[in-house]
Amino acid sequence: MDEFELYLRAHTHLDNGDMDQIRSLAIPKTLRRNEFLLHEGEICRYKIFISKGLLRTFGTAADGSEHILQFAPEHSWTLDVESYDRQQPARYNIAAIENSEVLLWPKADFDKLLATIPSLQSFAQQLISRNIYNSGRRILTALSATPEEKYQEFIHSSPDLLARLPLHMIAAYLGISIKTLTRIRQAQLRR
Amino acid sequence: MDEFELYLRAHTHLDNGDMDQIRSLAIPKTLRRNEFLLHEGEICRYKIFISKGLLRTFGTAADGSEHILQFAPEHSWTLDVESYDRQQPARYNIAAIENSEVLLWPKADFDKLLATIPSLQSFAQQLISRNIYNSGRRILTALSATPEEKYQEFIHSSPDLLARLPLHMIAAYLGISIKTLTRIRQAQLRR
Numbered sequence: 001m002d003e004f005e006l007y008l009r010a011h012t013h014l015d016n017g018d019m020d021q022i023r024s025l026a027i028p029k030t031l032r033r034n035e036f037l038l039h040e041g042e043i044c045r046y047k048i049f050i051s052k053g054l055l056r057t058f059g060t061a062a063d064g065s066e067h068i069l070q071f072a073p074e075h076s077w078t079l080d081v082e083s084y085d086r087q088q089p090a091r092y093n094i095a096a097i098e099n100s101e102v103l104l105w106p107k108a109d110f111d112k113l114l115a116t117i118p119s120l121q122s123f124a125q126q127l128i129s130r131n132i133y134n135s136g137r138r139i140l141t142a143l144s145a146t147p148e149e150k151y152q153e154f155i156h157s158s159p160d161l162l163a164r165l166p167l168h169m170i171a172a173y174l175g176i177s178i179k180t181l182t183r184i185r186q187a188q189l190r191r
Numbered sequence: 192m193d194e195f196e197l198y199l200r201a202h203t204h205l206d207n208g209d210m211d212q213i214r215s216l217a218i219p220k221t222l223r224r225n226e227f228l229l230h231e232g233e234i235c236r237y238k239i240f241i242s243k244g245l246l247r248t249f250g251t252a253a254d255g256s257e258h259i260l261q262f263a264p265e266h267s268w269t270l271d272v273e274s275y276d277r278q279q280p281a282r283y284n285i286a287a288i289e290n291s292e293v294l295l296w297p298k299a300d301f302d303k304l305l306a307t308i309p310s311l312q313s314f315a316q317q318l319i320s321r322n323i324y325n326s327g328r329r330i331l332t333a334l335s336a337t338p339e340e341k342y343q344e345f346i347h348s349s350p351d352l353l354a355r356l357p358l359h360m361i362a363a364y365l366g367i368s369i370k371t372l373t374r375i376r377q378a379q380l381r382r
Binding site (some may be wrong): 119129138173 | 235250252258259260272273281283288319320322323324326327328329330331333334335363364365366
């Protein structure tokens with residue numbers, strides 16, 4: 001069984017026929033560390049599942065600095081939603097942080113799967129709902145939390161990612177400077 | 192024609208029968224300024240459409256300070272998504288900023304409408320997609336923008352709201368102090 005099948009069996013009640021149909025339309029792709037899957041300005045043509053590795057979705061500010069919207073480790077999904085839904089130029093970049101293996105579904109194929117497999121449709125809606133909850137939480141954290149609290153929440157919500165990410169990416173995800181992040185981590189070590 | 196019908200005619204292709212069915216299940220409610228429609232810890236039982244007025248969805252931090260997730264003016268929707276979807280205690284409060292008129296659909300009724308009216312279902316999905324785009328933008332702004340840029344973006348995206356909101360609510364939405372917001376506004380007036 002491959003990673004995607006393991007994932008589906010753990011999270012859905014799809015039958016073998018449906019799983020085969022979904023799997024048969026996926027295009028496997030290998031990404032090297034730092035390789036881009038999507039550049040800002042391109043059209044996000046695929047729904048992306050990460051079988052192995054770790055990707056990030058990020059925007060670049062006017063001064064060239066990077067701001068990370070999402071980390072996508074193995075057994076998660078990613079895309080530029082707006083670009084994918086409307087097939088318009090992407091606002092974000094998607095790139096591999098580690099050597100990664102992904103599965104790609106062209107939008108037309110995935111739309112067909114959603115229309116013909118009701119349990120895939122309802123699973124996709126669950127993922128969307130979770131995405132909305134998480135975004136709401138992240139907005140409130142960004143508005144209200146101190147840098148210390150932001151880092152604590154990240155350690156809490158993503159303990160597995162901590163050791164896999166360079167400091168500057170954690171800082172770019174939390175919206176704090178690398179200097180502040182270093183200070184927070186040193187203060188914690190001293191405790 | 193009431194406000195909700197005007198809204199549906201402007202944004203959907205629902206036929207009269209469908210519109211009547213949707214409208215017939217709505218419970219109208221009047222809210223006075225500062226009245227709560229949902230308190231943190233309660234269950235969000237209704238999908239909420241704002242016919243007239245202005246509501247805000249907000250969380251409170253440990254120190255009692257208020258952080259605003261969303262402003263919902265006339266012709267928009269609001270709810271605590273997580274509480275509504277899972278029928279679990281709400282994380283947010285929803286309260287009226289102005290005297291308001293809203294329509295409420297109990298979850299079971301709205302779910303039935305979604306299941307039986309495909310164009311309502313696809314319209315609801317469009318709203319959800321827009322919600323996700325906007326959240327993504329707001330996260331990136333929170334991570335990367337200066338207080339000045341945050342205020343500029345707000346003026347740009349919500350010019351109609353500006354005169355209807357007290358300063359402290361704009362500050363609570365942008366995640367900046369009221370002192371900083373006052374300084375930014377004074378600097379703009381001098382220009």
